[in-house]
Amino acid sequence: MSKSLNQLTIRQAQAKLEDGEITSVELTRACLGRIKKTNPKINALITVCEAGALEEAEKADERRKNGETGQLLGIPYIAKDIILTKGIRTTVASKILDNYIAPYDATIIKKLKKAGAVLLGKANMDEFAHGASGENSAYGATLNPVDNTRVPGGSSSGSAAAVADDMCIFSLGTDTGGSIRCPASFCGVVGLKPTYGRSSRFGLISMTSSTDVPGPIAKTVEDASIVLSVIAGPGENDFTALDKPVGDYSKMINKSIERIKIGIPRKLIKDTDKNILKVFDKLLDKLREQGVEIIDIELPHAKYGIPVYYIITPSEISSNLARFDGIRYGFSDKEAKNLLEVYTKSRGKGFGDEAKRRIMIGTYALSAGYYDAYYLQAQKVRTKIKDELDSELKKVDAIMTPTQPDIAFKIGQQVDDPLKMYLEDIFLSPASLAGLPAISIPMGEVKEMPVGVQIIGKRLDEKILFRIGSNI
């Protein structure tokens, strides 16, 4: 049976568009049709841009008629609702930005527009990207398309669910401590967190400025590499974005991995669900057969990734979310009697539970008398985690772990236990704190749920992730 158009990968859809077999309008209609059918249940999207998408698709077809080509020309995608899209509602899944219409495009959206990609809508997420389950949304939880009683993972919940459910050809997410890789693993798709600074953050609603990274969620490793090649590179307004060449990723796809060295931090992953470890070890055998050298490595400080992350992140959040003051944009409480109450009441009513919790932790950690014990100590341990990863990556080409210690959990199972939720990112936060590129790729199934493998590379070396990943 032939695939519906919305099930195609970027590579497949592009070939059909180039042959004139299909148009972007047809491809876009197929995605919009799928969204209409399944989104009311899955709740992967907060906003659907039907008219705008069809208009952009027509334009892409026109550009192609005029002789233009391009890997993303006419390809429909979905963007996480933390990314500003001009003239389109951008809520960050929070009541505090319920009616916010973005006045300009994020740099990565501008780049995709220039490439001719078609924006279908804005993806649901954990509010302000705070969460690992997709349940912390003011617009309701997203369901895992593989098993609707389970979470899709977060915080890029809708972005991963939409790709897994074929509502789009690819999507954009953001990853601060695992927010692309976790849902990619839970939903069975590919999720790439590029090197910190690889793409411009301009136009992302800031969460943790020192680790926020936008990246693609896709159906194949090759597709993820195609999207990265378009969104990479600096823009005008983010001075932490790196002006480094991206190279030709297409040469990495299916390139031999003979004599590649991969390090496995056995101690760190020892408490992973044993069925997941079995799938992981089977994958290692398969890689060995392809000539990969598997080496045990030690990362004694990686276990401090979560406590470091949950000091640094809330600290940066308490500062970044100070801009939501009920004055310049967003929700403003009409009952406020004076200026101070405009702040306190708008914020108290506008922010959800987890956003308030993190603002409280961060405010505490940065307050006089606690700064040295918490924030400064966390920054120093961050140095140790980073140095240790950098030094191990001198001995090996990449490091590999299961993406998650467990399969996607049941909806509602962990909502009352924020600490347990934080521990979901145990294998993911070290690469974020060190700014290293990392990818999650489906490696098999446990209890009929997808499980992913994480590959971490050297800074700016996304190439090795694509090379190893395309051979999995």
Added chain:
Amino acid sequence: MKLEKEEIQKIADLARLDLSEEEKEKYGNQLSDILSYIDQLSEVDVEGVEPTAQVTGLENVYREDEVKVWDDEERQNALNQAPELEDGQVKVRRIL
């Protein structure tokens, strides 16, 4: 370590958050749990270790200090996000 109610209130005041009594109670317990977990950081020997605030290695990136004219439509759209406008300006409560 248990955070007392007054301490929670003080943090909420600093953070400009109006919290209900239930929220104060709930966050008090949860923050105590989270901070106890985070306390394990104190066991790491960081003697002589520099703190990491960013990982790019970039230093002082400069740009020209020049006025850029904003697109009129973008400017108006940005202003329209404010809850109260008067004569093209964002209106705030009196501060004196």
